[in-house]
Amino acid sequence: MLNEFIFNIAVWIDDTRWSAMLHESYYMYNWVESTHVLTLMVSLGILFLIDLRMLGVALPDVPASRIAERLNLPMLVGFSVMVITGILLVYAVPVRSAQSVWLRIKMVLMLGCLVNAIFFHRQLSASVSSWDNEPRAPRKLRIGAMLSLGGWALIVMCGRFIAYDWFDCQYNDSELLAVVAGCIDGQTRF
Amino acid sequence: MPASLLGPYTRTILVIAILAVALAFALSNARVEVHGNLLPMFEWMETTWFGYIGKTWGAAFATVEAVHLLGLALLGGSVIVAEGRLFGVFLTDVKQGVITARCNRTFNIALATLIATGVFMACGVALKIYYLPVYWYKMLALGAGALFHYLVRQPLVERGPGEVNPWLLKLMAIASIMVWFTVAATGRWIGFSG
Numbered sequence: 001m002l003n004e005f006i007f008n009i010a011v012w013i014d015d016t017r018w019s020a021m022l023h024e025s026y027y028m029y030n031w032v033e034s035t036h037v038l039t040l041m042v043s044l045g046i047l048f049l050i051d052l053r054m055l056g057v058a059l060p061d062v063p064a065s066r067i068a069e070r071l072n073l074p075m076l077v078g079f080s081v082m083v084i085t086g087i088l089l090v091y092a093v094p095v096r097s098a099q100s101v102w103l104r105i106k107m108v109l110m111l112g113c114l115v116n117a118i119f120f121h122r123q124l125s126a127s128v129s130s131w132d133n134e135p136r137a138p139r140k141l142r143i144g145a146m147l148s149l150g151g152w153a154l155i156v157m158c159g160r161f162i163a164y165d166w167f168d169c170q171y172n173d174s175e176l177l178a179v180v181a182g183c184i185d186g187q188t189r190f
Numbered sequence: 191m192p193a194s195l196l197g198p199y200t201r202t203i204l205v206i207a208i209l210a211v212a213l214a215f216a217l218s219n220a221r222v223e224v225h226g227n228l229l230p231m232f233e234w235m236e237t238t239w240f241g242y243i244g245k246t247w248g249a250a251f252a253t254v255e256a257v258h259l260l261g262l263a264l265l266g267g268s269v270i271v272a273e274g275r276l277f278g279v280f281l282t283d284v285k286q287g288v289i290t291a292r293c294n295r296t297f298n299i300a301l302a303t304l305i306a307t308g309v310f311m312a313c314g315v316a317l318k319i320y321y322l323p324v325y326w327y328k329m330l331a332l333g334a335g336a337l338f339h340y341l342v343r344q345p346l347v348e349r350g351p352g353e354v355n356p357w358l359l360k361l362m363a364i365a366s367i368m369v370w371f372t373v374a375a376t377g378r379w380i381g382f383s384g
Contacts, residue, residue, distance in 0.1 A: 034378045041266020041374060049267045059292045062284050070281050157256040164252055
């Protein structure tokens with residue numbers, strides 16, 4: 001039911017002029033994809049430094065509150081660009097994206113990372129005054145940082161795997177995978 | 191006894207010498223000859239274990255690609271934060287030397303990860319990339335970036351505060367960001383070519 005709904009929306013988007021234009025434009029599509037990947041260097045790179053600071057691996061002698069506060073804005077700018085270009089990539093290839101098991105896992109992981117980030121920031125704001133200059137954050141924050149690092153590493157992997165067709169609907173024999181990927185009675189379109 | 195035979199300008203002379211050699215190489219027939227002579231090495235790369243694994247197990251290749259991207263992210267973060275500090279945008283209330291030294295450590299780890307995973311990936315598609323001009327542009331950009339980072343940027347930022355003109359540091363920060371984003375962009379473009 002839900003998979004059919006998603007499939008129908010994807011087909012509708014696929015039939016729009018702009019989606020086809022973006023998909024068919026060699027340079028535009030590749031520029032959008034390149035921007036999506038290159039913004040990793042801004043958003044995820046800064047996030048990694050913040051998380052590694054909490055673990056005491058990077059910048060251990062810089063107060064944690066300063067790292068988290070000052071680098072938050074450029075990180076969020078990077079993430080915004082990444083989200084916009086990510087939406088454009090799905091918009092350009094909507095049906096295959098809607099039926100990609102990797103994209104679905106990526107979305108779930110991103111949701112998990114978002115929840116983790118909210119808890120992490122709450123915990124950080126509440127406790128930072130007591131350990132700001134310590135090289136390592138308290139245990140709860142370290143766990144949050146590790147979850148963030150692990151989660152984003154998996155997100156990058158899933159993002160990379162989307163490009164491969166291992167589990168695309170037309171090659172998929174497993175019923176479970178077909179449900180998870182959202183395959184509709186062999187209906188696929190690119 | 192002097193610390194260096196070339197006096198206080200060892201690195202400057204070294205960089206100019208490398209640039210002169212690179213220019214002479216690019217403008218002469220040596221470039222074409224060397225490219226031809228490198229073919230057997232690329233053919234050999236595909237026969238190594240890395241090449242075999244890369245070509246046989248797509249999942250292994252894709253996983254290494256993802257680790258390559260993670261290394262790229264860490265390198266980008268280190269460059270952005272360090273150069274942002276030099277440019278006076280980020281963490282201006284923390285000593286410049288602390289930020290650049292700490293970021294240099296993560297930069298080194300990231301660069302080592304990129305090179306290690308990059309060699310693995312290159313072995314899997316060695317003959318494809320050998321014929322791709324964009325691969326050679328990337329190698330050129332990577333070499334220029336590494337030389338710039340270790341021979342030009344690091345010696346300058348390691349000097350004490352006030353010893354280097356702040357505008358020079360700002361120009362250097364812009365150059366550093368541009369060179370590493372060029373490395374990343376040319377790397378991404380390899381995937382679109384061939």
